[in-house]
Amino acid sequence: MDSVARRLSAVGAGAALELRGVTRLFGALAALTDVTITVRPGERRAVLGSNGAGKTTLFNCITGDFPPTSGTIRFFGEDVTHFPPYERIRRGLRRTYQISALFPGLTVQDNVYLACRGVSRGRFSFLRPGQNDALMHAADNLVQAVHLSAVRDQRVAELAHGQQRQLEIALALAGAPRFVLFDEPAAGLSPTERAELVEILTSLPAHIGYIIIEHDMDVALRVVESVTMMHNGRIFKEGVPEEIQSDPEVQELYLGGGHE
Amino acid sequence: MSVTHDTRIQIRSPASSAQRQAARGWPDLNNPAAWIVAVILLIMPLIANGFFLIEIFATTLMLGTIALSLMFLAGYGGMVSLMQLTIAGFAAYMVAVFGTSDNANISLGWPWWLAVPTALTLATIFGTFGGALAVRTEGIYTIMITLAIGAAFYYFTNQNWAIFNGHTGINNVATPHFWGVNWRSDIPFYYVVLAIAALCYFGVDYISRAPFGLALQGVRDNPRRMAALGFNVNAHRVAAYAVASFIAGLAGVLQVWNYRQISPGSVSVGACIDILIIAIVGGITRPIGPYIGALVFVLLRTFALDFLVKIGLDGNRFRLLIGLGFLAIVFWSSDGVIGLWQRWRRSQRPQSDRPNGGRGHG
Missing domain, CATH: 3.40.50.300 (P-loop containing nucleotide triphosphate hydrolases)
Structure with missing residues (x-):
């Protein structure tokens, strides 16, 4: 007992x-x-x-x-x-929204990059990410994981609804x-x-x-x-x-x- | 994903990977028009006389830099601040107060290399504090709070004699002389202004692709989601005000060196609104917009008078022309002159070419 x-x-x-x-x-x-x-x-x-x-x-x-x-x-x-x-x-903790809450003026890559940056240090960094930036790679992998590699550099406003829903999930899976x-x-x-x-x-x-x-x-x-x-x-x-x-x-x- | 999506994706994918390289670097470097503008600006003293050099081009660059600080807040952060000119004016007053002027009872007589950093620091603190008040609100209320700060500062300078010398202001402010150069004589001063404006322009352009700038655009597009990604949204907004205040402060230092005096008339509510007009007319989605708007504004202000007199109207009506131009541009293009330019360029291109840049602003 x-x-x-x-x-x-x-x-x-x-x-x-x-x-x-x-x-x-x-x-x-x-x-x-x-x-x-x-x-x-x-x-x-x-x-x-x-x-x-x-x-x-x-x-x-x-x-x-x-x-x-x-x-x-x-x-x-x-x-x-x-x-x-x-x-x-x-x-x-992470969440997704019922109505996609994305950043329509930014590209898919930048949306995911922001999600990765939000849960790590350097949110206020004034230095652009370089070629070997770890968070850039993390964002790349996440974009790939939700099958959005082909539209990586398109602005989110141009995406189809289904793609926006997938991006919504990617944003919630950034970091750990x-x-x-x-x-x-x-x-x-x-x-x-x-x-x-x-x-x-x-x-x-x-x-x-x-x-x-x-x-x-x-x-x-x-x-x-x-x-x-x-x-x-x-x-x-x-x-x-x-x-x-x-x-x-x-x-x-x-x-x-x-x-x- | 449906089949139609997949085909479209495959058509676009090579173009977008090329564009990606450009977007990560300095897109201006591949633009011949940008090089031409840069060269013209650099050899301007060979082309233009002193009047054009200072009254038109240096003034454009100074006003454009103040409007750039508004573009940074409004275009990237979605915050319309009407106090950017006030911050520039505050920096100008501080240069006069800490530096040397005819008003010996007020000016402390510090050398410029000490007075200027002090003025910039105080202006940045002032703007950050104003921003901290403004970020608690959104939209029209941000405009109202920043306008109130601008109006309060204007009336304060009018009534305070101990520091701001009331409505007469501070006159004959000393300008820097060193290395045997009078930096306020036309040609050196033009290059000083050009260097500061270029620094601010490229700085803003650079930051827009750095984590801080990207996050600011995220805050503009969807503050609630930014919080749900781990960002402290208000802290980001206040930091943006700090950056914008520093930029406006730099332009304010140049302005007080240009006119060698500062008085309440320079920080009036009308002048605050002029900055908004400049930024909107030029376009607030890209850093070049404010400079284009400033050029249009300065040209109209300088030459509309002669033009109006010539066609038999009161020369003081130049504001009418600016107002009509403002209405026309806001009516035809929500993105100012650069929006009109981009749309024209797009219409000249074959359909398959993808529209580039032209961020929707929120």
Whole structure:
């Protein structure tokens, strides 16, 4: 018993992400109510729920885009509740956006280079990167990893939607990510592009955990090991994909009801 | 990726790899027009008389450098600051206060090599502090705060006699003499101005491709995402104000040497807005724009008077011409004269050639 308890508390201390009683109010509207989630390092989890269930608000609270009204957020044991977003990112948290949040005036290479620079030193450097700049090489590799080498030097404004979604993922994988939040990465992608996305997600190194918000169950349930269902800003159910899929309440609420 | 994308990509890929080399280096080096302009600027004292050299070209380069500091903030950082002339004027006042002038009760009489770095440091601090106030806001509020700083400084100089000598200003400011050269005589002064302007121009161009400049453009395009990539967005903005203040300060030092005096009239709200007009008319997406805008402005200011008198109008209406020109350019091209030029160049080229440069500004 003793050793089990110790192991359990060790698991708790070693959580990648730990939310306790997180509530977020917009005026009188509670977008999140008393959300408590623990995610292990390397764990891959889907957050499902109809529109307005609070999924993106959950991401915004975790990254600090806006702070929770109450509750605490720990990232690898460290209380980051009051950290600005950039401090959390520098500790290994990453996110993508539901609507691509890129730098349209810059090239693909420069977008990825900025992402690499953002999580390393020399953000204020006045010296141009040279031929053998390590971060330039890191950016090159990342561009290649998301299959964008051919459009490396095009401005992002000129890219097709699917390419912008891939770049969105590349920006979130710069540096040494420890945990990534994917906000509907498959939105607007063709079936071929979805297959590529699944391949990118499943081929991520095992130590990188993530939470993915995804309406497409074919994508979501193929790339995760656990599922959290949200409804009206609350955690509604947690389990493995098969349980959630066959749960009658879930089907009533999500698959039958608000699914687009 | 669909098949159509792939074909397009393959057609473009050789061209873009060549362009990549150019973009990483100095694109100007491969541009014959840039070389011609550089040579003309260097041999200008052989062509132009003292009036043209100082009143037209040196003035263009000084105003262009102040507008360049605005272009750096607005074009790369998306922050429209109306206080750039104020910072230049502050630097000018500081040169007069720390250096030598007729107002011996105010001027401390320091040598220029001590007064100038002091003035530049103080101007940079002043601009950085103003920037720190302004970066808490966005868009129209940034314009309002910086305009308020400009207006406050103008009225302060008018009313303060202990340091700024009220509305009479500080006169007969000493200019540097060393190595047997009077650096304010026309030809040496022209080269000093040209050297400083070139330094600022190439400096801004260089920084735009360095991590700091790229990050600034990222802040312009999407500040929220920049924070989500690990950047402290406000710190970047304040640092941009510091750089822009230093550039504006350099131009301010040149201005006080040029006129040998500084008074509140030089830092009026109207003069602050002139800098905005210069930058917009020239184009704020590339560092060359402010200099083109400044040339247009100085030529109009100098010659529109004669032209208007000749056609029977009041010569003081030259601002009307500038205003009409401003309206026309903003109406036809959101990217000023360089935008018009680029569009014309593009229309002359075969279709397959890819449009180059012409960054959308935000």
